Amino acid sequence: MLNIITSLPFSSIEYTHIYTFICTLRIFGIEIACLKPKLNMKYTALIIVIGFLVFAKNMQAQEISNSKTQVNEVREVFSNFQSGYDNRDTSKIDEFLQMFSDDIVYMGVASHEFFKGKESVRKLTVWDWNKWFDLKIPVDEIDIRTDNNVAWFEVVGESGPWRDGNTYEIRMVGSLIKYMDKWIFKQICFSYPAPLKIVKQ
Numbered sequence: 001m002l003n004i005i006t007s008l009p010f011s012s013i014e015y016t017h018i019y020t021f022i023c024t025l026r027i028f029g030i031e032i033a034c035l036k037p038k039l040n041m042k043y044t045a046l047i048i049v050i051g052f053l054v055f056a057k058n059m060q061a062q063e064i065s066n067s068k069t070q071v072n073e074v075r076e077v078f079s080n081f082q083s084g085y086d087n088r089d090t091s092k093i094d095e096f097l098q099m100f101s102d103d104i105v106y107m108g109v110a111s112h113e114f115f116k117g118k119e120s121v122r123k124l125t126v127w128d129w130n131k132w133f134d135l136k137i138p139v140d141e142i143d144i145r146t147d148n149n150v151a152w153f154e155v156v157g158e159s160g161p162w163r164d165g166n167t168y169e170i171r172m173v174g175s176l177i178k179y180m181d182k183w184i185f186k187q188i189c190f191s192y193p194a195p196l197k198i199v200k201q
Helices: 002-006 012-027 041-087 090-097 118-131
Strands: 100-107 114-116 134-136 143-147 150-160 167-179 182-191 198-200
Touching: 041 090, 041 118, 041 134, 041 143, 041 150, 041 167, 041 182, 090 118, 100 118, 114 118, 150 198
Parallel strands: 100 182
Antiparallel strands: 100 114, 134 150, 143 150, 150 167, 167 182, 167 198
């Protein structure tokens, strides 16, 4: 039976799914070739293909559902991040830092703002909350992609008003990982476009 399958124009991934489908049937004591002894081999192959398509469709639907769930979970992390910058309550800095990995790499907009580890991020965040301009990240507009326990993102936000009265575009990119059933930041990089782009005057 497998000789018939391997003669069909499937990709290696599709072959794997078909083989898995056959093995699943055999676990339940069903041998495809014995379902209808009078069917010729072409019809038997057709039965296998139909079964595979149903199996693959169900798998794809499950993957899409899982991906949407993960994206929503990651977006919730950004909601908490933005809340931190909205409220700027330094008494809650420890709670805020829980959304970062121990080996977080955090790059700010200044030339010296290249930080590694939570303690460095603590110092930067406290300084930001006490002295830096408002930071607005449009949480619903963040482009998020996930692959198992890793997520990547990019978004354009706003920073200001500066001393000149203008609010400027700021960009944020980075990654998160899922650790102990919780999404946390692994890398963050902020940057301004050159030349600066005014979004509010």
